[in-house]
Amino acid sequence: MNLENFGMDTITLAGPLETRLRAARDAGFTQIMLSARDLVDHPGGEAAAVSAVRQSGLRVTGFQVLRDFEGLSGHLHAYKLDIAKAMLGMCSALGSKVLLMCSSTAANATGDPEMLARDLRKLATLAVPLGIRIAYEALSWGKHVSEFPRAWEIVASADRANLGLALDSFHMLAARTDVDDLDLVDSKKIFIVQLADFMFRELPSREERINTARHFRVFPGEGVHGTEVAELVRRVDNMGFRGDYSFEVFNDDYVQLPASLVTARARASVKWLTDQVSRRSLPIRKDRPRARQPG
Amino acid sequence: MTTRESNPEPSNPLGIDGIEFIEYATSQPQALGSVLQSMGFVPVARHRSREVMLYRQGPMNLIVNSHPDALPGMSAPTATPVLRAIALRVRDAGFAWRRSLDLGAWEMPTRASAMELNIPGIHGAGDSLIYFVDRTKDFSIYDVDFVPLPGTAQRPPAVAGLHYFGVVQAILEERTRDWLEFYGSLFGFSVLPQGKYFGVLPKGTLLESPCHKFYLQLIEPPSGAEDIQWDEALVRVGLGAPDVPAATRALAERGVVFVDRGPVQPSEKGALTQVYLGGVTFELVKSHLRP
Numbered sequence: 001m002n003l004e005n006f007g008m009d010t011i012t013l014a015g016p017l018e019t020r021l022r023a024a025r026d027a028g029f030t031q032i033m034l035s036a037r038d039l040v041d042h043p044g045g046e047a048a049a050v051s052a053v054r055q056s057g058l059r060v061t062g063f064q065v066l067r068d069f070e071g072l073s074g075h076l077h078a079y080k081l082d083i084a085k086a087m088l089g090m091c092s093a094l095g096s097k098v099l100l101m102c103s104s105t106a107a108n109a110t111g112d113p114e115m116l117a118r119d120l121r122k123l124a125t126l127a128v129p130l131g132i133r134i135a136y137e138a139l140s141w142g143k144h145v146s147e148f149p150r151a152w153e154i155v156a157s158a159d160r161a162n163l164g165l166a167l168d169s170f171h172m173l174a175a176r177t178d179v180d181d182l183d184l185v186d187s188k189k190i191f192i193v194q195l196a197d198f199m200f201r202e203l204p205s206r207e208e209r210i211n212t213a214r215h216f217r218v219f220p221g222e223g224v225h226g227t228e229v230a231e232l233v234r235r236v237d238n239m240g241f242r243g244d245y246s247f248e249v250f251n252d253d254y255v256q257l258p259a260s261l262v263t264a265r266a267r268a269s270v271k272w273l274t275d276q277v278s279r280r281s282l283p284i285r286k287d288r289p290r291a292r293q294p295g
Numbered sequence: 296m297t298t299r300e301s302n303p304e305p306s307n308p309l310g311i312d313g314i315e316f317i318e319y320a321t322s323q324p325q326a327l328g329s330v331l332q333s334m335g336f337v338p339v340a341r342h343r344s345r346e347v348m349l350y351r352q353g354p355m356n357l358i359v360n361s362h363p364d365a366l367p368g369m370s371a372p373t374a375t376p377v378l379r380a381i382a383l384r385v386r387d388a389g390f391a392w393r394r395s396l397d398l399g400a401w402e403m404p405t406r407a408s409a410m411e412l413n414i415p416g417i418h419g420a421g422d423s424l425i426y427f428v429d430r431t432k433d434f435s436i437y438d439v440d441f442v443p444l445p446g447t448a449q450r451p452p453a454v455a456g457l458h459y460f461g462v463v464q465a466i467l468e469e470r471t472r473d474w475l476e477f478y479g480s481l482f483g484f485s486v487l488p489q490g491k492y493f494g495v496l497p498k499g500t501l502l503e504s505p506c507h508k509f510y511l512q513l514i515e516p517p518s519g520a521e522d523i524q525w526d527e528a529l530v531r532v533g534l535g536a537p538d539v540p541a542a543t544r545a546l547a548e549r550g551v552v553f554v555d556r557g558p559v560q561p562s563e564k565g566a567l568t569q570v571y572l573g574g575v576t577f578e579l580v581k582s583h584l585r586p
Binding site: 085121122123124125126128129131160161162 | 397398399400401418419420421467470472473474476477480481527
């Protein structure tokens with residue numbers, strides 16, 4: 001595991017898209033997670049944004065985020081379907097192979113697992129001709145799906161090759177999800193692992209989770225759950241996950257600092273994480289003499 | 296309150312009944328026309344308002360579209376012909392289209408002029424389309440949209456019993472399952488067991504149509520082929536023949552050149568034509584189908 005396995009996320013960095021791309025590349029990162037706003041907010045328009053990304057030489061880790069898609073019916077479903085198609089179109093234009101989708105927070109969304117699986121299946125089918133994979137993430141304040149084991153049940157039930165999970169350490173920590181539940185998951189169906197920590201021990205209320213998630217995440221190694229984040233990485237690595245790790249660090253301070261300062265912190269986080277993980281996963285020496293059995 | 300029973304769907308939910316037509320797009324229709332004629336296709340009708348020609352041979356309809364302006368979001372025809380569409384004969388085109396959209400197909404942009412049928416369709420692989428056609432009995436799409444060429448027999452016989460056998464689709468690496476699920480969930484195609492192939496190109500994965508009248512062959516890039524250009528697209532039409540050597544001889548007499556070296560040389564099982572116009576090949580396949 002090295003720097004190649006980790007990506008920056010544009011949402012952590014300040015400045016024009018080109019500045020953020022350059023900062024990530026100058027810090028040695030080879031991939032970047034992009035948001036729809038990166039395209040539509042670009043002063044030169046979406047095509048100019050796509051061109052900037054392609055010229056940066058950075059690989060696109062994924063494109064985010066489709067919200068509140070599943071579990072709707074009638075005109076609400078039709079509306080969200082249009083949004084999903086537009087997101088898929090932008091994702092494809094960027095050359096991104098993954099579209100992130102987070103579990104619905106919509107008050108009028110059903111929690112009927114069959115309906116949720118049906119909607120995810122539909123989205124996956126839409127993504128097939130574009131060569132895009134859908135990564136479904138349990139938001140810790142999602143209405144019916146707020147932890148990854150539930151998201152996994154829906155993904156497994158939908159049973160599509162291009163549909164899998166996005167794991168996000170922030171939401172797992174916020175919801176206090178048991179990391180042992182990863183044993184339930186097929187590692188090939190983990191499409192991406194998003195990493196962040198935070199500074200509080202607990203986030204018991206929905207409001208605290210939302211507020212911290214959107215404004216005060218930090219890089220792994222900077223928060224108070226470092227051990228758990230490192231454990232998550234070690235677990236998925238041991239499970240055989242060889243996909244991308246992406247720092248999804250929403251932080252109000254970081255977006256008012258020079259991007260190069262923030263990417264330096266991200267690099268330090270990569271080093272901290274890889275040190276933690278390699279220290280804990282050193283193979284036990286096989287040639288160590290065994291204690292003799294009594295008798 | 297409605298009661299929903301969860302009974303299984305029929306295996307052919309759209310009532311697919313074979314390939315109604317295949318469409319090529321090219322900016323040089325005469326060049327492709329001469330290749331098609333050597334393959335036994337005969338031009339029989341011209342579109343009323345667009346630069347589109349209908350060819351026929353036995354049970355096969357084939358359309359050459361050279362209309363210069365493309366559908367919104369799609370590219371205009373280029374000199375190198377491309378396989379642009381497969382039209383599926385279905386029980387009810389409107390139903391087939393709506394059901395496909397409900398399950399996650401992309402709606403195809405439409406462009407029917409006044410007094411022309413509007414053929415519903417969806418996006419397929421790459422730039423290709425899949426149409427649904429149901430008016431094959433009393434009056435057909437061809438009666439409405441096309442004007443017969445004067446003095447031309449409208450039902451020219453097939454050379455050596457040729458008929459549509461299938462279409463070959465190139466796909467990117469590790470995309471087989473995606474496409475199996477696409478064709479399976481939307482149309483009811485089923486995958487044939489690994490190792491069951493027809494013809495001289497036993498590669499990839501074969502899917503059988505729910506009507507058992509044609510096949511799709513999905514081919515991922517061969518290993519070690521990083522340097523070759525490989526995009527997702529429909530790449531080749533397979534023509535079935537009851538007697539491949541007889542068909543090969545008949546077509547060779549008409550000037551068709553077959554690849555005669557290596558593993559794909561003509562045999563009882565099949566044959567492969569040379570590449571015409573930078574991208575068009577036909578594959579002959581020993582066929583058990585009854586068109």
